[in-house]
Amino acid sequence: MEKLLGAYCDEELSPSAAGKCERHLRSCSRCRQLVRDYRMLSHDLDRFGRQVGEGGDCSLWPAIRAGLLEERDAQRSPGSGKVFARILRPTWVGLALSAAAGLILFFSGVFSTERLPANYCRIESISTPEHNLLIHRGQSDGLTIIWLTE
Structure with a gap:
């Protein structure tokens, strides 16, 4: 169903397919969020196009950065701290797995x-x-x- 959401938002679907999408959207919060995101993006791109056409500032970075910061803050739970972020960094995870593999090989006698x-x-x-x-x-x-x- 997610493949049809872009066409649904652009009103490119037949009436029966659009009705099917609307029925699905009533029960699926994930797809409703995707439709909201798609519409917001379409709105921002239309506004950006008008600004460029009028000779205005064509940088979307401030709006993108603000949106990313809001999303990050919304996803961050109050219990998550910097300690876990430091421990679970890919560098530390890779190093720990390599050390464990080396110890297993050493104690299994591979190097004897x-x-x-x-x-x-x-x-x-x-x-x-x-x-x-x-x-x-x-x-x-x-x-x-x-x-x-x-």
Whole structure:
């Protein structure tokens, strides 16, 4: 329905489509606000065109700035403070997420190497139906086999 609001404000719709828009506007506050904004903008542009045609000041900036300040003040709630605005700045959010990702990677062992400690030895256990074997390989890769039987 929002796509038809511009044509509705400019009175470009057929009577049946305009009636449909009017019925929708009775129940939808968002679309009513869009129509008000569109009409106000159209009015300001018409006034601006007349000023330029009459050789007047053609700067709309003071009116735009005043409108933006009013809208900002209307949206600002009394409980919102500068502390939250500072904390939630995109710079701080990005930095915090990067630090968290770095800590997760560090503690997950991504940066660890495959080097084994100097006192490493490998012990394997092999069970067969006849015997239980224990194989011990020391630092010098010497092989010691210990036969264990039950």
